[in-house]
Amino acid sequence: xxxxxxxxxxxxxxxxxxxxxxxxxxxxxxxxxxxxxxxxxxxxxxxxxxxxxxxxxxxxxxxxxxxxxxxxxxxxxxxxxxxxxxxxxxxxxxxxxxxxxxxxxxxxxxxxxxxxxxxxxxxxxxxxxxxxxxxxxxxxxxxxxxxxxxxxxxxxxxxxxxxxxxxxxxxxxxxxxxxxxxxxxxx
Numbered sequence: 148x149x150x151x152x153x154x155x156x157x158x159x160x161x162x163x164x165x166x167x168x169x170x171x172x173x174x175x176x177x178x179x180x181x182x183x184x185x186x187x188x189x190x191x192x193x194x195x196x197x198x199x200x201x202x203x204x205x206x207x208x209x210x211x212x213x214x215x216x217x218x219x220x221x222x223x224x225x226x227x228x229x230x231x232x233x234x235x236x237x238x239x240x241x242x243x244x245x246x247x248x249x250x251x252x253x254x255x256x257x258x259x260x261x262x263x264x265x266x267x268x269x270x271x272x273x274x275x276x277x278x279x280x281x282x283x284x285x286x287x288x289x290x291x292x293x294x295x296x297x298x299x300x301x302x303x304x305x306x307x308x309x310x311x312x313x314x315x316x317x318x319x320x321x322x323x324x325x326x327x328x329x330x331x332x333x334x
Contacts, residue, residue: 208314210307215326219333221293221300222269227329228291229263229272237332238324255324261286269293276306285310302326 217224227233229246234254243253250263258279265273276289287309294301304325309317 205314207311209309209311210305211314211318211321212306213304213318213321213326214301215304215330216296216299216301217326217330217333218299220269221295223333224293224300224302224329225269225272227332229266237328239328261289264288281310 219227227237229244231242231244231246234242234244238255240255241253241257242255243251245251246263246266248263248266251261252263252274253260259276260279261274261276263272264275265271270293272289272291274289275286277286288305288307290305290307292303292305294303304321306317306321
């Protein structure tokens with residue numbers, strides 16, 4: 148846990164986030180090539196399956212897109228993703244989340260760490276995100292968009308700027324650790 152004196156100022160955090168986002172966006176654009184078609188739509192509470200085989204084109208992909216329909220309001224999903232106690236309850240693993248722009252997070256027992264870059268209440272969460280085993284300083288960008296659809300919400304995930312060769316494990320990880328567990332928790 149960071150002590151107050153170790154935390155960057157809000158201005159420093161925002162500047163670092165903007166720099167990171169810009170660099171990752173440029174790197175992702177240069178390396179990712181043209182976007183592929185979105186995966187097929189899913190049934191409520193079901194996550195999209197990983198696209199393609201583990202070898203071949205997915206080896207060079209540095210961006211993924213998933214959409215999942217969850218039986219909960221956008222407000223509830225937003226709260227669960229930003230509240231440490233609720234996140235730990237759905238994931239069944241320790242979580243620390245400082246749920247404001249510039250705040251840090253540590254998820255799944257510190258296996259995923261990062262910083263919150265942008266928040267639009269009940270609509271969007273953008274994070275500089277990394278597994279702890281990646282090289283120090285290497286972050287990808289994760290963007291959750293929540294779109295209300297009656298009694299359920301479509302969550303649109305765009306994860307960009309991750310290293311080549313990680314697409315399949317990240318895609319299946321989002322399904323296993325987020326969508327499946329969130330669906331059960333909210334269901």
